[in-house]
Amino acid sequence: MLDDAAFGAATPVKPKAISPTDPAARFTGANGDRPFFAYSTNYLVDLDNAIIVDVEATVPIRQAEVGAVRNMLTRTRDRFxxxxxxxxxxxxxxxxxxxxxxxxxQEIEPHIPVFDKSERKDGAYPATDFAYDEDADEYRCPGGRALKPYWRDISKGRPEFGKDGCKKYYARKQDCAACALKPHCTPNQATRKISRSRYEHARQKAREIAKTDAYVASEYARKKVEMLFAHLKRILGLDRLRLRGPNGAKDEFHIAATVQNLRKLAKLRPSVA
Ligand code: SF4
Incomplete structure (x- = not known):
């Protein structure tokens, strides 16, 4: 279990500190509190009634938590x-x-904000200011120039996407050199470069959903999940695990989720006249 993607294999990064009593737990200061060794409980929640449909224990690392959501969605479809x-x-x-x-x-609508690392810190035009032309497979910059993957025919034998899953588009050096917008576009490099993810269509879909009323409703409904976690700590007192190791965390998180569901279901039960 320690080699599981939810625990020891969540990331190749060597932990800076290892707990002498529970080596599988990970040190975290994620909630802005004093750092401590912890596991994460991940919930898949039916937002209509705030019922927990599935639960999975992981270490408190993003990759492990994202993997848990995939597992829970797959398991819920297979079992129920x-x-x-x-x-x-x-x-x-x-x-x-x-x-x-x-x-x-999965054909599931992502009501999720796009995780975007392409935001520029130097105040230069963001990638969203560049228009993508699917037919030509090129971008147009704010100065009206093209950005292409290759300006000479050197693409043979090169993979379309890099190891980061992105395709790179480059402006021509002479276009940028003669451009009045250069200080606002690529102040420190000779040419501007744009990275396009192989999943850009899905990212764009998420951006479009984020402008809808349905997304606002989802954001609001998501507070029910936060309430469940707050309830877990403050009312059920699960701010500390009693059992050690991934299996201990798994057992305690499952029991806690069951208790939360029973309380909720008791309230949802129609009253008998
Ligand atoms: S600097 Fe280059 S990429 Fe940027 S607007 Fe000018 S020509 Fe376009």
Missing amino acids: DLHPERLAADTAYGTAEMLGWLVDD
């Missing part, structure tokens, strides 16, 4: 034939791969 039309989640779940998997493989 439940397949959501949409998934509401926070930015941590808005990676290109996750959005691609949801849109292409």
Whole structure:
């Protein structure tokens, strides 16, 4: 289990600190509190009634938590034939791969903010200011010039996408050199470059959904999930695990989720006259 993607194999990064009493737990300061060794409980929640449909224990690392959502969606479909039309989640779940998997493989609408690392910190035009032309497979910059993957025919034998899953588009050096917009576009490089994910269509879909009223409703409904976690700590007192190791975390998280569901179901039961 320690080699599981939810635990020891969640990331190749060597932990800076290892707990002497529970080596599988991971040190985290994620909630802005004093750092401590922890596991994460991940819920798949039916937002209509705030019922927990599935639960999975992981280490508190984004890759492991994203993997847990995939596992829970697959398991829920296999076991209960439940397949959501949409998934509401926070930015941590808005990676290109996750959005691609949801849109292409699962046909689930991502009501998730896009995780975007392309934001420029130097105030230069963001990638969204460049218009993509699908037929020509090129971008147009704010100065009206083209950005292409190759300006000479040197593409033979090169993979279309890099190891990061992105295709790169380059402006021509002479276009940028003669451009009055250069200080606002590529102040420190000779040419401007744009990266396009192989899942850009799914990212774009998520961006469009984010402008809809349905997305606002999903954002609001997601507060029910936050309430469940707050309830877990403050009312059920699960701010500390009693059992050690991944199996201990798994058992405690399952029991806690069951208790939360029973309380909820008791309230949902129609009152007898
Ligand atoms: S600097 Fe280059 S990419 Fe940027 S607007 Fe000018 S020509 Fe276009």
